[in-house]
Amino acid sequence: MSDMAIQDSYPPEFAHCFGCGPGNPHGHHLKSYLLGYETIARFTPDLKYSGGVPDHVYGGMIASLMDCHGTASAAAFAYRKDGRTMGDGRRPIRFVTASLRVEFKKPTPLGCELVVKGQLLSLQGRKAWVDLKLAAGDQVCATGEMLAIRLPDPVES
Ligand SMILES: CCCCC/C=C\C/C=C\C/C=C\C/C=C\CCCC(=O)SCCNC(=O)CCNC(=O)[C@H](O)C(C)(C)COP(=O)(O)OP(=O)(O)OC[C@H]1O[C@@H](n2cnc3c(N)ncnc32)[C@H](O)[C@@H]1OP(=O)(O)O
Numbered sequence: 001m002s003d004m005a006i007q008d009s010y011p012p013e014f015a016h017c018f019g020c021g022p023g024n025p026h027g028h029h030l031k032s033y034l035l036g037y038e039t040i041a042r043f044t045p046d047l048k049y050s051g052g053v054p055d056h057v058y059g060g061m062i063a064s065l066m067d068c069h070g071t072a073s074a075a076a077f078a079y080r081k082d083g084r085t086m087g088d089g090r091r092p093i094r095f096v097t098a099s100l101r102v103e104f105k106k107p108t109p110l111g112c113e114l115v116v117k118g119q120l121l122s123l124q125g126r127k128a129w130v131d132l133k134l135a136a137g138d139q140v141c142a143t144g145e146m147l148a149i150r151l152p153d154p155v156e157s
Contacts, residue, residue, distance in 0.1 A: 006031075006075060007030065011092055020068035020072065028043065032068070032069050041072075041115070065134060071146070071148050073132075074123075074150070099146065101145050103142060104141070105143060114141075115135050126152070127148075
């Protein structure tokens with residue numbers, strides 16, 4: 001596993017995301033790591049993120065974790081495909097979410113660590129499709145699929 005969280009390679013001007021930006025003092029600071037052919041993030045939501053059922057996580061938090069982990073995963077997979085290393089000093093590879101489908105399979109318990117994993121389904125041009133799973137212990141509580149779009153490099157003037 002790379003020691004560097006994918007989000008820690010974001011330059012300061014891209015580090016303000018509420019869900020995962022290291023530079024947002026009020027945010028969640030999600031950290032995603034490339035581990036072989038998949039990505040992994042661990043997060044324990046604060047008890048205030050309860051959903052409609054007591055002791056269960058609010059669905060928006062689940063989508064938020066997938067949103068940030070999915071775009072970070074897309075970037076990590078693109079770095080690997082391009083034969084690059086994150087934080088290599090060149091213009092960073094960045095993706096944004098174009099679409100995210102979440103399927104809530106089981107209630108997600110509040111107060112325990114959640115593990116989000118990402119796998120690359122396809123990477124074609126600027127488009128990355130990422131498969132996502134969120135589990136509490138052995139229980140997969142939500143699955144998702146993201147289409148992330150790579151931000152184009154600026155045109156040199
Ligand atoms: C989001 C603002 C953009 C400016 C960003 C600036 C700085 C941030 C940079 C990096 C972020 C760094 C770190 C990330 C941190 C946290 C991320 C958390 C995740 C998020 O929280 S992220 C926010 C939510 N996210 C958005 O706020 C996106 C709003 N949106 C857009 O900004 C544009 O929509 C964009 C850029 C997606 C594409 O725009 P574009 O002009 O560059 O490219 P274009 O439209 O040509 O699409 C190219 C090909 O993707 C296909 N395509 C596009 N959208 C599709 C869809 N929905 N379904 C199916 N296919 C789709 C087209 O059909 C075409 O396909 P084809 O090439 O085959 O024709």
